[in-house]
Amino acid sequence: MKSKFYDRLATIYFYVVAGVIVLFLLSLIMYILYQGRSELNLHFILTPPKFMEKGGGIAPQIFNSLLLLVLTLIISVPIGVGAGLYMAEYARPSKITELIRLSTETLSSLPSIVVGLFGLLIFVNMLHWGYSLMSGALALTVLNLPVMARVSEDAIKSVSSSLKEASFALGATKWQTIVKVLIPSALPGLITGIILTSGRIFGEAAALLYTAGMSTPMLNFKVLNPLMPGSPFYPFRAAETLAVYIWKVNSEGLAPDARQIADGSAAVLLIIVLLFNILARWLGNILYKKMTGGK
């Protein structure tokens, strides 16, 4: 009966580990929200930071993070989906396919600080874009592409092949099948993937320190034309994101309430990332139900 005893002991152990992990996560989240509670107000979210003075907010940082996210998605989603499509539908076992796979794996495990340095070298220095939204977005694209490619490959591969065959049987070309059948059917997976990677992009800092920069010019929302250098949407202006700001405040905070600002920013960042997570799950479910017509 000794083995039964050990079996029970092991089961208890596994429950304890799982419980501890979940409790730990909950306490982590509660701690972050609790610490940031005094800053979780509209004033903090909607005002710009102050230099060497109390009471600054994080409005430009949030704006920059969102803008950078949108810009990154605009660049990386079409390319990532294209690459995933190639790997799922066109790639035959060959040297090139193998090389693409190796590249994807290498890119996806690249330390983000290295990606940031690459961005510094190419976009900031060689192309003379300086610390800018564009440099940041392209660095984030390098980080996001392999993830996007893998997510799309999986989503497209998981579409039932009978759908594909039916489309071929109707005389559709491969591309027609892809555009009209495969991609729509893979949409729930694609959208979930995009939102989940968005959370990662939103929280990324190491790759942005030396590409998007650690400062933001005054944002003048009267000039909306993205081609005007004074516009908040001008792609070649420096753009410090929320995650970078948290790092900067923690390591060289000049405002007297640096600690509070860091607390509040961490809470805001966490809430936004959690929202991405919830949104991904919720939208994924809804789309899945809609596509399959199931309950």
Place this chain on the structure above:
Amino acid sequence: MSEKYDKRRKVFDKIGKTYAFICAFLLIVITVSIFYFVATKGLSTFIVDKRSISEFLFGTTWKPDRPNSQGGPAIGSLQFILGSVFVSVFAILISTPLSISAAIFMVEIAKKLGRNLLQPAMEIFVGIPSVVYGWIGLTVLVPFISKHIGGLGFSLLAGILVLTIMVLPTITSVSTDAIKSLPWEIREASYALGATRWQTIRRVVLPAAKSGILTAVVLGLARAFGEALAVQMVIGNSPAIPLSFLQPMSTITSVITMDMANTVTGSTWNNALWSLALLLLLISFGFILIIRLVGRRSMYK
């Protein structure tokens, strides 16, 4: 179907295929150019500045801005390499047993609870940005260590603990997939022989999932090795060889993060930082090659 329409859709078919190929090929281009440009910059320490590779890899004097009158810049980086190795290896040592247990819990013990509770928890762990982990380390861990254990708080120990949490979801999710992908029959065979669930886990499931779990550990190691900001925030950033868990130290990533902005392009200091970046790149590529080797030896695939 008109002939014109048919021709047009065939052209689109070709364009589509070409587009997909270009996108995929771009991944190769990006990877190669990252290697090329980082290598060009990183090697100039040895080619332009004529420093020896062994000084860089095995030296321990890091005084990259020392004026020539006092012996010129010293770029010994062993302490950073050891720092990165220590912080990530210890993090993995703590994290791996927990992660594997969590993976087993999700696949073998309580599937439903795993899927509804532990799985989302892991996804949230991954989602929490590294600066937030660093900030928690800075506000909770560092004061705690200095108050209750000793030292300044900024220490190897703080870095290890922050990384332990950060690699937990990576190792868990990859080993979960590995355990999940095992054919269910091997468990049934074991139960049929009268084995208990624990015996089955220990003698059948874990050995069979060995290569997958190894992959998970290496991926975790790669993530720990490359993590920059969270570690840099809690580790103290002093260029010393870590001799105690309570001592402040530096890692490859932390010294790059700290110093890059202070250096002038082309200086020995700047080039040495690029050499560190190149080293980081090569190590992370090495991890990928190891994973490929391990994956090839997998029993069930």
